[in-house]
């Protein structure tokens with residue numbers, strides 16, 4: 161977290177902080193990505209910026225899963241890609257405690273260092289159908305990172321790929337097959353095997369189970385948890401499914417239009433959300449119980465345009481708790497309770513609804 | 522199931538197969554169910570079990586090398602107050618009758634919006650085209666209605682988005698454009714195939730509410746295909762559960778969640794994480810989810826007997842791997858295809 165955050169004095173008294181805490185593996189500070197908007201075909205005109213990520217700060221501890229949630233288009237995928245430096249950040253710092261290089265700022269790395277970094281950071285993609293090259297066999301797909309990084313070749317490569325396939329629950333005999341011969345769930349496993357090939361420290365999982373039906377989703381989530389325990393992996397887990405996020409995450413961060421609006425330990429955030437957008441998200445989760453038909457908070461007003469966000473708090477045109485101040489002054493992210501960060505002017509006074517009901521002070 | 526309402530679509534023993542070099546895939550293999558006027562029918566089932574192919578069979582748009590080879594799909598329509606019953610499987614896909622029904626009376630929101638939105642026309646042109654074709658509005662009125670529809674489905678900046686092409690929109694925005702197009706002609710049946718999977722839950726809630734409103738106002742029926750059991754519980758009245766090309770259980774939504782009979786349905790309900798559970802446990806306790814063992818069988822080599830038997834926890838050796846179970850009505854409106862369920 162930024163210095164400013166650390167110095168904010170907590171308005172509430174401390175609830176017990178768990179004692180054994182792993183060291184921080186990744187720390188993102190004030191990260192920004194502004195995409196230029198161009199118009200016209202022949203003569204391109206530059207007409208503004210989409211502020212896809214606009215000053216995001218968070219951290220992830222070793223062997224922890226941080227869930228990342230938020231409205232479609234709020235910048236989750238862009239954040240993940242910035243961390244892996246698949247995109248160049250417009251501004252900000254990404255500190256990563258690399259196994260080999262030590263603590264490095266990802267935007268500062270040169271080509272050689274980036275190659276080293278990519279051994280320790282991997283991504284699992286949302287779409288198991290389009291993210292695998294249809295003309296490559298499983299051996300080539302899973303073995304590619306090993307080959308490219310000079311880790312293994314020939315017979316050793318085959319052995320290593322066989323082992324990886326076994327780890328993710330696929331038969332090594334499948335090595336010579338092409339992706340089209342596999343179901344969605346099996347393809348997602350292939351993506352996982354490839355991401356694990358170099359024994360990374362951090363895996364960015366972008367909607368890894370959204371395309372899967374529930375029984376395969378359960379298998380994949382169990383697999384990710386087993387692998388985390390077995391190999392000490394750290395996950396950044398992006399998903400729209402808040403039940404899945406609750407299940408798998410140790411802590412959760414909520415984004416709205418390029419900004420982080422709340423972050424806390426999973427149970428704290430789900431039981432006692434401090435940001436009105438988080439409350440709306442939790443209320444909108446369709447509950448798998450026909451006898452509990454709830455009325456979700458349907459957000460009124462227009463979806464914000466990241467090229468031209470509203471004044472003050474970006475959420476104010478849709479927030480049912482907005483006051484005059486909200487339309488003029490943007491709230492800062494502050495640590496209101498230990499490890500519970502929120503950016504809302506009214507966070508102290510509001511009593512919002514969590515998944516177990518409204519919280520009494 | 523709800524039988525006191527008028528039937529809108531009756532699907533009887535539908536068989537739609539794909540004829541490939543490697544063999545025949547019986548994607549839909551004897552499906553029976555009805556959709557009533559104004560009803561919301563949920564359809565769930567494992568990936569590849571034939572949900573989308575069933576939907577495409579209704580609209581008569583099964584892609585080659587697929588073909589509906591058996592059964593009927595009776596569509597009951599009212600034309601100027603006169604009742605008509607048409608077997609959709611008997612119409613030629615490109616006949617004018619089928620084209621009039623498709624889009625205007627039965628509309629579909631597809632799972633993959635990119636394949637059904639044209640890359641060379643703007644979103645607005647496509648929606649206006651549909652509106653003008655089926656509702657006979659002029660250009661300006663159609664555009665106004667299109668912008669209204671885009672705003673209704675929560676599209677950011679509908680005035681700007683209407684002039685954009687599909688590839689310029691995020692996945693969630695494309696999905697909303699599809700939904701706006703499908704709803705713009707006030708169909709009597711909307712087939713929604715995973716319409717909100719790419720969307721966040723607040724946008725999803727907004728679209729579900731819109732669908733429900735239109736249903737109340739226009740008496741539209743909805744066939745809602747999804748993996749999301751939360752959406753099934755919140756949105757639907759009756760549910761059809763499919764496994765490998767067949768309906769294996771059918772019941773009203775309350776019965777399905779509180780008294781499921783088929784081992785596959787039970788396993789599905791056990792494999793979802795439920796919101797609030799971990800928070801209520803304060804993070805302690807069981808970490809793993811229940812999951813169905815094994816994989817979906819190879820579609821070219823269907824198991825003998827009950828197609829679920831290699832994965833079923835209640836499999837009866839010597840029976841389930843030999844005898845193909847038939848659908849039985851275990852209670853009024855509650856049907857199950859399983860040898861272990863003998864009914865009452």
Ligand SMILES: Nc1ncnc2c1ncn2[C@@H]1O[C@H](COP(=O)(O)OP(=O)(O)OP(=O)(O)O)[C@@H](O)[C@H]1O
Pocket residue numbers: 195210211212230231232233234235236237238239466691692693719
């Ligand atoms: N390459 C790009 N060029 C221009 N704009 C982009 C690009 N990638 C993303 N954007 C824009 O940046 C914003 C954030 O997009 P991003 O894909 O990060 O959202 P997201 O939170 O992952 O959404 P979803 O939940 O729908 O996947 C969107 O407004 C999107 O249109």
Ligand SMILES: Nc1ncnc2c1ncn2[C@@H]1O[C@H](COP(=O)(O)OP(=O)(O)OP(=O)(O)O)[C@@H](O)[C@H]1O
Pocket residue numbers: 373539541546548566567568569570571572573574575584585586587632820
């Ligand atoms: N164009 C096609 N060519 C060959 N086989 C096909 C084609 N379309 C579908 N199938 C096969 O038909 C079966 C049923 O497919 P369908 O798309 O209906 O599944 P689904 O239940 O909608 O699955 P999902 O939940 O993954 O969308 C599958 O085995 C699939 O492989």
Ligand code: SF4
Pocket residue numbers: 435436437473474475476477479480481482483486491503504505506507
């Ligand atoms: S700052 Fe104001 S508008 Fe923003 S979330 Fe808080 S109450 Fe709502």
Ligand code: SF4
Pocket residue numbers: 783784785827828829830831833834835836837841846858859860861862
């Ligand atoms: S028929 Fe047998 S194998 Fe099939 S679902 Fe019933 S108990 Fe299981």
Ligand SMILES: [Mg+2]
Pocket residue numbers: 236237238
């Ligand atoms: Mg994304």
Ligand SMILES: [Mg+2]
Pocket residue numbers: 572573574632714
């Ligand atoms: Mg489908």
